[in-house]
Amino acid sequence: MEVRLASEQHIEVHKFHAGVVTVSVLLALMFEAFLPVHLPWAELVDLPLLVTIYFALSRRNPSAGLMLGMIIGVAQDSLSHTPIGLYGICKTIVGFTASSIGARLDVEHPIARCFLTFVFFQLHNAVFVFISRLLLARPEPYLQTRVVVGSIVSAMLSIALFPLLDRLRKS
Amino acid sequence: MTSGRSQHRSLFLLAASLGVQILLLAAQVKRDQDVRLIRVWAVEAVAPLGRSATWITDGIRGGWTNYVALHSLGKENAQLRAELDQLKMRNAELEGRAAEADRLAGLVNFRQNNAQTPMLAARVIGASPSSSGRVAFIDRGSRDGVALNMGVITPDGVVGKVLAVYPETSQVLLVNDKDSGVGALLAGSRTQGPVRGTGDPTLGMEYISKEVKVSPGEAILTSGQDRIFPKDLPVGTVEEVAPDPHSPFHKIVVAPAAHLDRLEEVLILLTRQELPTSAKALEPLPSLPAAVKAPAPAVARPAAAVPASAPAKPVVPVPATQPVPTTAAPASPITAPTDPMPAAGNPPGPDAAKEEQ
Numbered sequence: 302m303e304v305r306l307a308s309e310q311h312i313e314v315h316k317f318h319a320g321v322v323t324v325s326v327l328l329a330l331m332f333e334a335f336l337p338v339h340l341p342w343a344e345l346v347d348l349p350l351l352v353t354i355y356f357a358l359s360r361r362n363p364s365a366g367l368m369l370g371m372i373i374g375v376a377q378d379s380l381s382h383t384p385i386g387l388y389g390i391c392k393t394i395v396g397f398t399a400s401s402i403g404a405r406l407d408v409e410h411p412i413a414r415c416f417l418t419f420v421f422f423q424l425h426n427a428v429f430v431f432i433s434r435l436l437l438a439r440p441e442p443y444l445q446t447r448v449v450v451g452s453i454v455s456a457m458l459s460i461a462l463f464p465l466l467d468r469l470r471k472s
Numbered sequence: 473m474t475s476g477r478s479q480h481r482s483l484f485l486l487a488a489s490l491g492v493q494i495l496l497l498a499a500q501v502k503r504d505q506d507v508r509l510i511r512v513w514a515v516e517a518v519a520p521l522g523r524s525a526t527w528i529t530d531g532i533r534g535g536w537t538n539y540v541a542l543h544s545l546g547k548e549n550a551q552l553r554a555e556l557d558q559l560k561m562r563n564a565e566l567e568g569r570a571a572e573a574d575r576l577a578g579l580v581n582f583r584q585n586n587a588q589t590p591m592l593a594a595r596v597i598g599a600s601p602s603s604s605g606r607v608a609f610i611d612r613g614s615r616d617g618v619a620l621n622m623g624v625i626t627p628d629g630v631v632g633k634v635l636a637v638y639p640e641t642s643q644v645l646l647v648n649d650k651d652s653g654v655g656a657l658l659a660g661s662r663t664q665g666p667v668r669g670t671g672d673p674t675l676g677m678e679y680i681s682k683e684v685k686v687s688p689g690e691a692i693l694t695s696g697q698d699r700i701f702p703k704d705l706p707v708g709t710v711e712e713v714a715p716d717p718h719s720p721f722h723k724i725v726v727a728p729a730a731h732l733d734r735l736e737e738v739l740i741l742l743t744r745q746e747l748p749t750s751a752k753a754l755e756p757l758p759s760l761p762a763a764v765k766a767p768a769p770a771v772a773r774p775a776a777a778v779p780a781s782a783p784a785k786p787v788v789p790v791p792a793t794q795p796v797p798t799t800a801a802p803a804s805p806i807t808a809p810t811d812p813m814p815a816a817g818n819p820p821g822p823d824a825a826k827e828e829q
Contacts, residue, residue: 333761371489384500386493397486436497436509461736 315359321469325352326373334380345451347425353392354421355466357399360407366403370396384437385407391428409463411460418424418459422452570645572736579737582627589702590742592616594624596735597641606649606669608632608735613640621700623741629706629729630654630694631738646732647707648675655698656707657682659691667707667726669694673733675708677724684723686713701741706730 329348353373357366374392378385383456399421408414427446433441480626498510579593594616598609612618613635624631624644634653635645645652652669656677665679680686690710696703714723 354718363479364485367482367486367489369491375493384497386500387497389493390490390497393486393489401482432497436494437501 314353315361316471317356317357317359317469318471322356322369325356325466325469329444330376330380331374337452342454344401345377345447345454346458347422347451347455350392350395350422350425351418351455351462352466353396354399354418354459358403358414358417359470361400361404363397363400366395366400370394383465387429387432387437388440390432394428395425398424407438411463414459414463415456419452419456422455423448426452480685501829517816557687575737578627579739582739591741592618592740594618594642594738594740596738605731606632606646606652607635608644608646609740610642610738611640611643612740613642614636617742618642618740623701624738625701625705625741626730626738627736628731629708630701631730631735633700634740644738647728647730648673648732653698654707656692657695658686658710659693660687661685664695664697673728674711675726675728677710677726678721680722680724682715682720682722684722686710686724692726702743715798732806733765 304410326349329391332343333348336348345445351367353370360366370392371389373396374387374389375385377388377392381388399417402408402417406413409465427443430441430443433439480550495510496607499508500511501509544569583591583593592608592612593809594612596608597611600607608631610624618634618637620637625634628648632646632649633643634642634737645656646669647667648669648671650669650671654667655664656667657664658680659676663680663684665677667675667677677692686709691707692707694701694703694705694707708728710724711727712725714725716723753819
């Protein structure tokens with residue numbers, strides 16, 4: 302109990318300006334939809350997932366994190382051919398997990414963010430494969446080179462993207 | 473405390489959001505047979521309850537019908553058994569009537585084919601109470617016109633002759649009795665010789681010379697010489713021919729043509745005239761024509777021994793379309809025999825002995 306209170310005192314919850322989260326999410330979805338048309342390697346990166354991870358880590362509130370993940374995931378499903386709820390479930394779990402970890406650990410260090418991004422990318426893919434096999438009866442492969450490369454690229458990208466998003470915080 | 477409450481709230485929220493999204497997925501995804509996943513889940517969730525309820529109700533119903541309600545099955549079983557027994561008895565009765573009808577059909581047919589020959593049908597109502605004598609009692613007597621030494625036959629062949637006459641019954645000496653004899657001849661060679669009873673089921677033909685060829689299966693017919701039976705009536709068939717070293721004659725064993733061990737209906741020859749169709753007429757036809765069918769006679773079954781009182785009255789059908797012709801008497805099957813004297817080959821009856829005295 303005392304440990305928790307102490308941890309709560311040391312962990313800072315970041316807040317953002319109004320509309321930042323919404324605009325960021327919309328931009329991420331837009332880039333996710335149009336970038337791969339011009340840049341094939343952009344398919345490896347899941348920008349909505351990066352946004353979910355960042356804001357969940359920053360908010361450090363599991364409820365807010367899972368809700369944010371759910372909204373972003375459902376929005377992503379709506380813009381793609383997947384059944385609505387597939388990415389929603391994956392990003393809900395990632396958002397909840399990221400918020401829970403962010404509430405307990407210091408995730409401001411770039412190396413920590415890079416590592417966490419890599420881990421959450423794998424978690425996201427694992428949940429995606431699990432739901433696809435269980436509910437959709439699709440034989441999705443888990444360990445693919447594309448997924449590993451994508452997680453590494455996303456982790457590298459987080460090092461550059463997350464500091465940019467840090468500038469949108471309320472001081 | 474606050475963080476614990478908020479942690480529970482966040483977990484609840486996580487579960488709720490995941491549940492909603494899973495339901496959303498289930499509502500969109502179609503599985504086998506083009507059925508949405510959410511319907512599959514709903515049916516699979518309710519089906520076990522339905523199966524359990526059905527299992528319980530079937531168990532209760534089965535327990536009631538197989539155990540509690542068994543007493544009604546027992547009653548029903550007893551009723552069905554009783555009904556079955558009655559039906560079996562009825563079936564046996566009907567089978568007996570059918571067999572009787574067949575026999576009577578043969579008699580009637582024989583009677584039809586020999587309509588000009590006066591005959592009297594009779595039922596065998598008894599047999600000899602001793603094993604040594606081969607006699608039978610019939611339900612025709614002097615009141616029916618039966619006289620001593622009248623021949624008795626069936627459509628199969630010769631049965632015997634009337635030995636004694638009473639008002640309502642008569643005694644018939646069967647051909648296989650030791651004291652019985654029939655004038656006969658071999659159908660092939662036409663060699664004449666008497667056929668005598670042996671007391672056994674078989675008969676014996678005598679005085680056939682060894683020079684005469686006799687083969688088993690050869691038919692033996694009446695010769696008419698005994699002045700009891702008309703000529704060419706079947707007596708039997710040669711069963712065995714054994715040479716007798718001490719005699720110039722064959723030792724011939726004859727199987728009687730008539731079924732002497734199961735006589736039920738017989739015909740009394742009221743005349744010795746030759747039957748018009750002779751041996752051919754005695755082949756019984758399988759069934760009666762519908763025009764001459766008559767109802768089964770209402771006569772009690774013959775007993776093993778003839779009681780002294782009240783023999784059964786015969787009701788043997790005679791075709792109404794062919795009245796029996798007689799020389800002087802009106803149309804009636806009851807006529808006196810033309811010559812009641814016994815044959816030379818037969819031992820004389822008691823009445824003949826009295827006459828001679």
